[in-house]
Amino acid sequence: MLFDLDGTLWDSVDSICLSWNRVLGAHDPALAGTLTREKLIGCMGMLLPDIFRKLLPQLPPETLAAMEEELMEAENSWVAVHGGILYPGVEKTLGELSADYPLFIVSNCQAGYIEAFFQAHGLGQYFTDFENPGRTGKPKAENIALVVARNGLKHPLYIGDTQGDCNAAxxxxxxxxxxxxxxxxxxxxxxxxxxxxxxxxxxxxxxPP
Structure with a gap:
């Protein structure tokens, strides 16, 4: 089983908003509080550069490009310590599933974000492998196929919450x-x-039978 992360295993929207707003406010006090939960939820499943461009259209492309790495590093650091909200029954169910199936994560996130999830909630023990475009530079569909091939999976299943997840699978x-x-x-x-x-x-x- 291959899992998406945000919207499937946990809700980290509030943590992401807080970490991004801290960075934005440090650069320009007028940007403090720019990002809200409602705005970010509307972008879930998108690649990070696309999210940045959609949520911060007022920033010149060169300014936004210079800030992207800082925003991602701040997010990873905050999430690793403060975590997010696990959906009910996640750890118990992962324990049940991992006894019978190898589990994986394929997310449209930056490098280090999945590791931050593991650090915050101690769930890395349940997963065999993971992948993201931050490491490969590839879109989700190619990362799903990469994990399937790398682990020799015969009957994979992708579990996710957005249309983009469905399209990628x-x-x-x-x-x-x-x-x-x-x-x-x-x-x-x-x-x-x-x-x-x-x-x-x-x-x-x-x-399959």
């Missing part, structure tokens, strides 16, 4: 399970769960 040739409790909606009927604890039963239904 489809492009990678991997079946998709919608985490409908997360941030996004899917524009067509797909298998779905409405709580993280429902995943084991859903996987059993979707598993």
């Amino acid at each position: 489809t492009a990678a040739g991997v079946p998709f399970l919608h985490a409908a409790y997360g941030f996004g909606v899917i524009d067509h009927a797909v298998p779905a769960v409405h709580a993280f604890a429902e995943i084991p039963a859903a996987v059993r239904r979707l598993s």
Whole structure:
């Protein structure tokens, strides 16, 4: 099983907003408090450079490009210490799933963010491998395919919450399970769960004979 991170395993939106606003405010007091939960939720699943351009259109491209690394480093540092909000039943369910299946994370995040998630909540023990565009420079579909190939997976399943997750899984040739409790909606009927604890039963239904 390959998992998305934000909107699937946890909600770290408030931590991200706080860390970004601290950086923005240090550069320009007029930018303090620019980012809000509502604005960031509307961008979940996008690549980080696209999120920055959408949320901070008032900044010249060269200014924003110079700040991107600082914003990502501040986010990783804050999240590693303060964490986010795990969805109910995440650790218990991961323990159950990892006893029967290898687990992976493929997220559209920067390098170090998944490690920050592991550090904050101690869940790295449940995962075999992970990947992100911050390390590979590749989009999510290619990273899904990379993890599948690297680990010799025969019947992979990608679990995510946004249309982008669904599109990436489809492009990678991997079946998709919608985490409908997360941030996004899917524009067509797909298998779905409405709580993280429902995943084991859903996987059993979707598993090949």
